Amino acid sequence: MKLKKTVLLGAVIAGLLGSSMASANEEQFIGLPSYRVGPYAAGGSGLFGGWIDYMQLVNERDGGVNGVKLTWEECETEYNNARGVECYERMKKKGSTGNSVFQPVSTGITYSVLEKVAQDKIPMVTIGYGRTDAADGRVFPWVFPMITTYWSQASAIVNFMGQKEGGMDKLKGKKIGLLYHDSAYGKESHAIMDKLAAKHGFEVIKIAVAHPGNEQQSQWLQIRQAKPDYVVLWGWGVMNPTAIKAAAKTGFPREKLIGVWWSGAEEDTIPAGTAAKGFIAAGFNVAGANYPVVADIKKHVYGKNKGNMEDKTRVGSVYYNRGVVHGIITVEAIRKAQEKYGKGKALTGEQMRWGFENLNLDDARLKALGATGFMPALKITCADHEGPGKVKFQQWDGSQWKVITDWVDSDRPLVRGMIEESAAAYAKEKGIKPRDCSKES
Amino acid sequence: MLYREAGQFKATYAEDSQIFPIRQDKIGFWVLMLVFGVAVPLLTNEYWLKAILIPVLIFSLAAIGLNILTGYAGQLSLGSAAFMAVGAFAAYNFILRIEGMPFLVALVLAGLTAAAVGILFGLPSLRIKGFYLAVATLAAQFFIVWALVKFPWFSNNSSSGVVTAQDVTILGYTFATPEAKYVLTFLIVSFMALLAKNMVRSSTGRAWMAVRDMDVAAQVIGFRLMRTKLLAFAVSSFYCGVAGALYAYTYIGTVEPEGFNLDLSFKILFMIIIGGVGSIMGSFLGAAFIVLLPIFLDNVVPVIFGDSLGAGFVSNFQLIVFGGLIIFFLIVEPHGLARLWQIAKEKLRLWPFPH
Known part of the structure; x- marks a missing residue:
């Protein structure tokens, strides 16, 4: 009896060691504050489904980003601010380098964690929602209201x-x-x-x-x-x-x-x-499944029965494609940051922030991704965290x-003027000294 | 065996009217205070403080507020979240617009503002009762949130109606770390809970309970209905207002009027129903139950079922379990968790020789 127990215990320990050895490969953790119940579940399930499918595609087709596998975990927020904050806190230390980017897909949650992300050094990307004047990257270095506001x-x-x-x-x-x-x-x-x-x-x-x-x-x-x-x-x-x-x-x-x-x-x-x-x-993204990127997802992800959507007809819908856009931007920022901080390495939030700030998805890059016409070309700078501001x-x-x-x-000059005015008022209220963008590398 | 009060005599009136007449309870209470006031901030991590303990304390305070109104004075209200919003926005504006406003004073003023608004919306309670009053307080819920969005003055002309709480500074010390914020919240909530406990044990509380049990009879024996009911509304809103201000300043940091919607009011109502209507301790138990259970399920359910079922199913399943557990507790003990605790105590007194 005693022997049996000892053997079992030994086997369990060996198993644990073995599994931790197997995961010695670098992994990049991305926390997903999703909402699949409640009044906005229709949008949430499509968007997060598309996003997860795109990351799955990168893992399946390319073996991750330069060999770094993407891992993720969902946390149900119910589109509720308090639950969103709980999810943010729960996920921020997960993975080998912590949660490297937070994208709440809810304006309320965006506001709730706006100041926390700067303290915790985790970039927050809000594509098509959130705080508009955060597009002024000098006042909001950690927030990226990308593509358009x-x-x-x-x-x-x-x-x-x-x-x-x-x-x-x-x-x-x-x-x-x-x-x-x-x-x-x-x-x-x-x-x-x-x-x-x-x-x-x-x-x-x-x-x-x-x-x-x-x-x-x-x-x-x-x-x-x-x-x-x-x-x-x-x-x-x-x-x-x-x-x-x-x-x-x-x-x-x-x-x-x-x-x-x-x-x-x-x-x-x-x-x-x-x-x-x-x-x-x-x-800021279009509907349709006839783009190469969506076709690739169908082939590599749904072909292997690893798709996230329960209703496969929704692949290529507006919300689904919006999720794919979220995935593309996240993965491309990882790629960009790896160029600076070492290919094949897991990145911290601080390194990811640099990746987002130097993101440049020009037409050639979009074509390589199979997303020409799918989303606008995008260039982020230290001062401008928004990018093209275009819609179809x-x-x-x-x-x-x-x-x-x-x-x-x-009307870029008009909008940018309003953004800067509003951001300056925020900086004054909070006593923030805007960064000098000529000194950023 | 241990929980016996034999040999504990009360020789004076003061001893007879203590909050915890039994010595073991007193010891237990102080141990609890030490654990949560000293050990917890020293030993737990940021996640527990920021995401779990601070919201539980704040919602406990709001639940005490609603319990005073609904549990003790018998006036059903669906506007607690709106009074929290009043508190949050009032504190913001007092600190913003008055130079050098101390935080604690702003907190009291925020509570008083909420109390004033509460009295206003409590006026219908003089004429209507029960479900009809609930509908009248529903008006408060919608009107207050609407007004905060409608008039940009409240949010200092923020384009989206969202305000960011200023730093919390008391006597030159800035409460920035989660530990400091937790201790501050803990002290304020403990103090106000003690105040509430004494209030409901005093003549004020007895007047509320008399009105709750039968207001005509209460009036006949000399309670002034208008004063009693409006006082209940004022005190209740004061508590909710302070809870709202803490919600903004020590918990979320940035608040928008929509955050204080009807859902939150319902949640606070569920807290007192689950915890125990007419019990201060029940407010704490209920708040803990409602805040912690979904988080607990969110951690446990995916572990049990794995990825096999799809994320949508797991999220919905949590809601089903949550609802099922609420019904289970209400069937097992309709008077809430506080009553369960009381029964357990009575059993413990006799244990292990019940005959």
Whole structure:
């Protein structure tokens, strides 16, 4: 009896030693604060599914980044700030070098950990949400609101309207309705729209929709009375299909209803049924499975039955592809940082931050990744943590999204001016001395 | 055997009216205070302090606030999160706008602001009761969050309505480390819990309980209903307000009005239902249960099931288990965890010779 126990114990210890020997290869840990339950689960499951699938692809096809395998762990936040903070704290010491990047995919959680990431030296990447003025990297060295911000988006939408009208001067005297989610997220649009209205001479009619927004009769009555030329739909969740349906009921042309990127996914249009046909939305990534990168995921990940999505038809949807964009940016930052800090080595958060700050995804690199036209080319600098600030516009044809424009620029000088002004006010309030970017290497 | 009060006599009124009349309880209480006040900040790591213990303490304080109103005074409220929001934003504005405002004074002023708002929304309680009152306090929940978003003055014209808490400095010492923040929170919460315990044992608390049990009878024997009910609203909101300010200053650091939504109000209500309606200790037990159980499940469920089921299923399964456990506890003991503890104590007194 005693002998048996000793042998068993020995075997267990040997097994433990063996398994720890096997993992001597370098690994890069990425903590994923996902949300797969609750009201925003549809977005969360698609986005995190795409992101995980892309990292799985890098592991399966390339054997990791220069031999460093990517590892990750999900932590359910339920889109709740307190749970998000718990996840952040839980994951920050995991892996051999700690959590190397935090991407909460929730504006609330972004704000909740904004100051913690600087103390813990973990870069935070917020793609298409979060704190807009963090694009000023001199004041916010640890935060990267990449690709584009809400202010750039608003400006790009106005530019798109100008294109449609045949020139920005044609916007003079026009009326633009702004149907917004009555929350911090929705109000983010006000300042920039007011500035643009003053610049181009159009009128903004701001109409609030209370959360969750499944009742919009009075708002659309107001729209019918005001007869705006365009309506910008700055919505989230159930508010989007409701607005599209209400637009159809009111007889407002869907071609003049322009959604932001959190209003322009399959999850927003399919519930609205035929009413959504013709609806246009902005996006910093496009829908579609016919890009080489998505095809590779299908081949290398789903081909080996290692895909994360339970519903495989969602591969190539807007949220899924947005997750792939998250994956591409994370992996490319790792690659960039390895160039400086040693190929084939696991990186700390501080080293990853350098990778993000020097990220340069030009057209050639995007082509090599199989993502030409999938996302805009991206160059991050010490001062500019945002990058291109461009969006594409897609139109719903009744069954899928069709890209109808090339990348549409925003009014960079105007937006950048607002960002710097706001960041300077924050720096003053918090007593932060902005970095001198000429001294950064 | 150990838990016997034989031989402990009470010779004076003061001895008779102690919070812990039994010596063993007293010892247990001080051991607990030493463990959580001294040993825990010395021995645990940052994760435990920042992500688990500080929120448990803060939500305990909010739960005490709601327990005073609902458990002791019998007025159902669904606005606790909104009063927390008032506290958080009031503290922010007092520190921002008044030069050299000491943190503790700002905390008290934040509580008083929340109390004033609480009295305002408590006025309907003079006419309506029960579920109808819950609906009236629901209005407070929506109105306050809406007002904080609507008027940019509250958030110092922040474009997104989010405010960042200033540093916590008391007498020149800045509470920056998680240990310091924990100790500060612990001291404030302990002090206020002690205050609450004494309040509910005093004539004020007895007036609340009289109103809770039957307000007509209470009025007949001479309690002034308006004063009693509004006092309950004021004290309750004061506690919630301080909890909200601590939430902003020692826990999250940055707050937005939407963070204090109806979900949080419900959560605080669940805390007192699970912990024990009308019990100060129950507030602590309930807060610990509601905060810790999801985190515990989040750690345990994936270990049991592995990756075989898919992340979506694991997340949903946790919610199912969470709901199931709440129902289980309510069936086993409808009066909450505090009552379970009380029963255990009574059994222990007789153990091991129950006859």
